[in-house]
Amino acid sequence: MVFLTRILHRAPTARKRGFVDKLRVYVRGGSGGMGLPKHNGRGGDGGHVIFVAKEDMTLKQVIDATPNKRFIAGIGAHATRRAIQGDKGPNLRVEVPTGISVLTDTKQVIGNLNQPGDQVVVAKGGQGGAHWSDFLPKKGQIRSVTMELKLISDIGLVGFPNAGKSTLLKAVSSADPKIADYPFTTMRPQIGIMQYEDLRRVSLADLPGLIEGAHNNAGMGHHFLRHVERTKLLLFMVDVHGFILSMKHPHRTAFQTVALLMKELELYKSDLVDKPTVLAINKMDIQGAEEKAEELLYKLNHFEDAVTELPKDMRPKRRVEFEDIFQISAKEKQGLNELKGKVRVILDEALEEEQEKEKKQAIRRIQKESSYGKTVERRVDII
Ligand SMILES: Nc1nc2c(ncn2[C@@H]2O[C@H](COP(=O)(O)OP(=O)(O)OP(=O)(O)O)[C@@H](O)[C@H]2O)c(=O)[nH]1
Ligand SMILES: [Mg+2]
Known part of the structure; x- marks a missing residue:
């Protein structure tokens, strides 16, 4: 009976809690600081948003730590008379699970974090203002990125x-x-x-x-x-x-x-x-x-x-x-x-088959490329 009570108690909870394996978040690099024209001062660069892979972490924990799902790095300091070179804005390092791909909204892969400690810059900070920008700073990169947990196992x-x-x-x-x-x-x-x-x-x-x-x-x-x-x-x-x-x-x-x-x-x-x-x-x-x-x-x-x-x-x-x-x-x-x-x-055996297949594909590719090369040569001759 104990067994059954536990089943009945447990099953719905399991369903309700679910499991997050995809998470879209907003990331923004810090803006650069203002330059100082009078003294040729340079504003500090904005900080980057960096995702760092951590072992035994879940996407759910990422949401729990930052429920609004917005990650914004620090802004660069303005140049001043005392500090001609403004300080760089602090990077924002976000701990994320190991084994995720980070994708843009157009499905481009920004990075794969396969090992604990792997990291990727997901939003760059803007440059600080300097003479080449009329001392005006640049904004940090702004985008939405999706973390996708992908389990690749044999x-x-x-x-x-x-x-x-x-x-x-x-x-x-x-x-x-x-x-x-x-x-x-x-x-x-x-x-x-x-x-x-x-x-x-x-x-x-x-x-x-x-x-x-x-x-x-x-x-x-x-x-x-x-x-x-x-x-x-x-x-x-x-x-x-x-x-x-x-x-x-x-x-x-x-x-x-x-x-x-x-x-x-x-x-x-x-x-x-x-x-x-x-x-x-x-x-x-x-x-x-x-x-x-x-x-x-x-x-x-x-x-x-x-x-x-x-x-x-x-x-x-x-x-x-x-x-x-x-x-x-x-x-x-x-x-x-x-x-x-x-x-x-x-x-x-599966690996060998795969390698054999890849080898054949590579040979076909090389053959195709070399025949393409010949055509080009011939054309060049004619010209
Ligand atoms: N006697 C015996 N019990 C086993 C054996 N393998 C697993 N068990 C027991 O069966 C129960 C379920 O084992 P789990 O490894 O949690 O089973 P699971 O397939 O991972 O279950 P879910 O995570 O619920 O899908 C536990 O009480 C285990 O101790 C076995 O070879 N012999
Ligand atoms: Mg299990």
């Missing part, structure tokens, strides 16, 4: 709530996500890095749980699937014992949750179904897991028949073909080395 974890996604992330990386025995514990995506012995690093994104009807905004909604669009591999994760959201909802077996995940993916963007995908069957340490895992594997092998358990509109049109299936216990760290190893092989 692997995206997709699963129902409580499947153990965050437990897996914690077990294989140094990330420290919140883990709890109620659904929707993870409210926003989080990335962890798996490091291999040869120092190869693979990133893994833990996403909030999906449930049936997610495309209709059930649970945390579809929103987060945006972040798996660019991943190279999807890792489906299921609790071998299935899932139940509350007493009002039907219990879904592991097979049904897998089929429902496929359906939600398909409804979000049908080509996601073609992404390389592996399946991790979790919680194999709990009694009775073996038989349930066997049943799941059997049903996956007889997918067309088994999927008729679900109402027609919940059946995926096309099934996801898993590259590999693992039986693990994220909590007891069983089967994780094998999972890590195979996942890497798949990723390395």
Whole structure:
């Protein structure tokens, strides 16, 4: 009962609080200071607005710190008789989350802040007045910029709530996500890095749980699937014992949750179904897991028949073909080395394919350019 009370208490809160992954703000560089004609004095330059990436920060915290979403840097000091050169206006340094792109309203990228400490000037300060400007200062740059959180990770974890996604992330990386025995514990995506012995690093994104009807905004909604669009591999994760959201909802077996995940993916963007995908069957340490895992594997092998358990509109049109299936216990760290190893092989193969494709494209480009070069030469000859 405690469990259910917590679910019912928790789910709506999760939905209400939401997650900000895009934020448009006003930024203005400081104006320059006035020059002083009589003494050939120069006004100080205005300060810049600078975004600085900070670890573990959210866009929500940016809004909380500055609810009016206006960032204005300091103005340069006027030149005076005592200070012929006016002081520069102070820069305004704004802490923003790591992993954002900063874009103009015309979608031009001003900068990508990928590492903590990365910084970008988003609005330049105006120059101070000097003889070349008739001692009149320039205004600072004014614009609206959008911060867009983009998760670029190699692997995206997709699963129902409580499947153990965050437990897996914690077990294989140094990330420290919140883990709890109620659904929707993870409210926003989080990335962890798996490091291999040869120092190869693979990133893994833990996403909030999906449930049936997610495309209709059930649970945390579809929103987060945006972040798996660019991943190279999807890792489906299921609790071998299935899932139940509350007493009002039907219990879904592991097979049904897998089929429902496929359906939600398909409804979000049908080509996601073609992404390389592996399946991790979790919680194999709990009694009775073996038989349930066997049943799941059997049903996956007889997918067309088994999927008729679900109402027609919940059946995926096309099934996801898993590259590999693992039986693990994220909590007891069983089967994780094998999972890590195979996942890497798949990723390395995908990388090789990508490089091969890029190489071919580059060769084609060079061939095109060189044939263009010849034409130009010939034309020159004629002239
Ligand atoms: N017995 C057992 N329990 C597990 C295992 N993996 C996770 N759990 C437990 O299952 C519960 C849910 O784990 P989480 O890692 O928070 O699940 P999640 O998929 O991230 O859930 P959401 O963030 O709500 O989507 C926790 O109580 C975990 O301790 C496992 O392999 N075995
Ligand atoms: Mg979680």
